[in-house]
Amino acid sequence: MTTKKAEESPDTCPAQALLKMLSGKWKPEIFRLALAAPLRFSSLLRQIEGANKQSLSSALKELEEQGLLDKITIQQKPLHIEYRLTEKGKLLIPVFQQLEGLSAIKAA
Amino acid sequence: MTTKKAEESPDTCPAQALLKMLSGKWKPEIFRLALAAPLRFSSLLRQIEGANKQSLSSALKELEEQGLLDKITIQQKPLHIEYRLTEKGKLLIPVFQQLEGLSAIKAA
DNA sequence: TTTAGTAGTCATGTTTTTTTGACTTATTGT
């Protein structure tokens, strides 16, 4: 399925919105890498073990649609495309930092 | 399926761990309500529109297993069962508060 | 010309998650 979403119920709180935006098998990992540096498709594919093109592709597309990442096409040969945090995406940096401090959360 | 989880890859960061703990259609909503007050099953079922018994039941069970909620059986007639935040669950309160401040995150 | 790299899409299939409806046990109200 090519990223079909049915009947979104309105988010009751930002936490829920965040959870929804980053839910999916590869999105948190992608976003975490994006916090550190701009991403390129092929490099992502090599870095994220076990992920496949299709999944990364649709995850990136969704992160873009949600306004967390910008897709930048640098017109040069060979083709160079970068995914970078948007301003909205950057708002999440302190949240991630706060979570880094909560080591108790790591346990599963 | 009775909550089978296969091959958990190690979480690369607490944010990812949090996302995983609260991933699922109803868990964020349940947890958000639990932040405000202890929960009871039937009341949850009435409050969360569109949710069904089975889903709530397994979501609660998972939140318990993850150590975010405690199930308290109050031995009285009629049977009274409450779900309350654990200490670990309470660690997430500041995270949720921080997110409440980020109104930009609400947009979908 | 063949191979390789970047950046994907498409159709299909598998797996996981979520929903549905029937059923359970115990207590209370009419």
Add this chain to the structure above:
DNA sequence: ACAATAAGTCAAAAAAACATGACTACTAAA
């Protein structure tokens, strides 16, 4: 006795998410 509430369980079906392999388009190097 009968219906209702609380708190669920179970098996099966439906829906959503994820993976696979083939394929596209362009560029560059051997």
